[in-house]
Amino acid sequence: MINIIVNMVSRLLRGIGSRMIARVWRLGAGTRLFMLAIVYSGESFRRFHLTLREVYFTGVMSLLIIIVSAFFVGMVLALQGYNTLQKYGSSEAIGVLVALALVRELGPVVTALLFAGRAGTAITAEIGLMKTTEQLSAMEMMAVNPIARVVAPRFWAGVISMPILAALFSMVGVLGGYLVAVPLIGVDDGAFWSQMQANVDVRADIINGVIKSVVFGVACTMIALFEGFDAPPTAEGVSHATTRTVVISSLTVLGLDFVLTSFMLVV
């Protein structure tokens, strides 16, 4: 009896241990890929059209989903904000509320989450399939480094695209909020903008938002690239890797957001 329990506990502990080791291993391998991507990124700048091509696939192709989502998020923020603010007789502050929420948090975070779902999965699936069909092997046999040729341009494209998408998200969101607040609800046009301008600081709010989105860009792109690179070369392996990209990117973005926000509020 005791034997069985001891056995079960030890199996459980061993299971947890091996999972932990696997996680830590992945973290290390991912970091190594990140370092290599940086080391071998000369190519992606010397032949910049390689990177531009990837900006097209990660950034431009995500434009539509970002703009539409931002519009709705802005409108909902204005509706909800008005509902509450109006109870305290300060419905003019609606502009501040919408702008701060977007610029500080929702812009970078929601963009990163959408990016992980739209561009991140595409990157993982593409690289996973390139591995499955031996394209990466073929590249290596041609003496072309897949990290310089495949990973680095995609990495920089993600890092470039994310802040642009996040800035667009915030701006379009503010416009959506404006549309609901001013023509629809009837908040004063001047008060909407002037209150916003008085309370949104370029450095503390807007620049910090951009910094966040750059960090998210690095994290999301790197996770997507690593999962693709690490996927077992089978259809099933690639599909699992794609799922993992979304899950891990989302959790990482939310966790990083907390850390970054606490740094920015303290410093």
Added chain:
Amino acid sequence: MTSNIVEIDNLSFGYNGRVLHKGINMAFPKGKVVAIMGGSGSGKTTLLRLIGGQVKPTKGEVRVNGQVVHEQSRDGIYQLRRSMGMLFQHGALFTDLSVFDNVAFPMRELTDLPESMIRDLVLLKLNAVGLRGAYKFMPTELSGGMARRVALARAVALDPSIIMYDEPFAGLDPISMGVICGLIRSLNDALGATSIIVSHDVKETFLIADYVYFVANGEVAAEGTPEDLMQSTLPFVHQFVHGEKDGPVPFHYAAPDYRAQLLG
């Protein structure tokens, strides 16, 4: 010392501890077409990967131009690979690039040739495999045999001195088969290169190869010129050359007794 471009010396290798090669010795002299034959799963593709330095041997070594492949640094291996061309068993065309860009890929990546010259070279190579008219196609628009011919054009794009063909005849119709056969031979002779052919097709291989190795059970089971092997009375070679089911080469992968497994 003979002018062996590639030498395999007492090489052992296995995936995840599963032994695949047990002390293989081979030599690939300059200017020759050498074939490696053997049953499915006998580790032929893996041998090519060992020559290219994509996997490391557990024992023994592969030497290319006298340099031990697995002892090279990353840059050293890349330097060696620049002199190699490889046709992958499944083509491995870049699916995001057109036929033209696939063949142009090694030229654009590894040379500073002007685009106009690249264009001429690519069309030349595509013409050789009979697919100049298909240069605009994407790989998904090609049939299996066409894709492999494009892959062949890409493998020889930079006129390498070592050309490895993994199953160059698989999935080709008789006409292209004959053309590709002649192409491999004439490329080799024109470039003074060394060609390594991995194949099951006895007839075509014997036609163009100067020397043939048979691998079975992780060892070189027989070797010699095609003429010698045709005459060989070794039961193994006889079975393979004449495609007989019963003989020393098992058709089945090592498995427990069939009857026991079905009834068990």
Added chain:
Amino acid sequence: MDRTKIDLWVGVFVALGAAALLGLAMKVGNLTSSKIGDTYSVSASFENIGGLKPNAPVKSAGVVVGRVADISFDSKTYEAVVTIKIDKRYQFPKDTFANIYTAGLLGEQYIGLEAGGEDDVLKTGDKISQTQDAIVLEKMISQFLYNKASETDKEKSAAPATSEPAKEKSTELGDAPF
């Protein structure tokens, strides 16, 4: 995909991003409003500035004419020294009055300038001598409660209390030094 077409789209993409960032900085943020052309700076001392912060607006007759540039503490006089930057287009007499007001009951604090009658105008480095401190709400409330208490004491000794507290509050506030 054609390379020129990709370049075009990426160009559009980057331009949109730049426009969005610029829009955020100019229209949403305070990049434009915090930079008001050429300015001259004058200072004013207050005994208590309440919650006044750098970059708070300086208004006259409700119009923003400048910004608070700097707030420091004078350890000799134990007063707050506020430096304000005023737009060169607006001139104020030397005897202008500087008050710290609160926008709404709980809103942010700003400096209000009330022009005096002198002919000489304020120049860079001048000091506004007539100032009025911020109203600190806690102080006001405690004062109010204190007055109230002493009043009820008086009323109790004189006659029973009849008036409603709300009414008294309004009169009390009316007397407060606004």
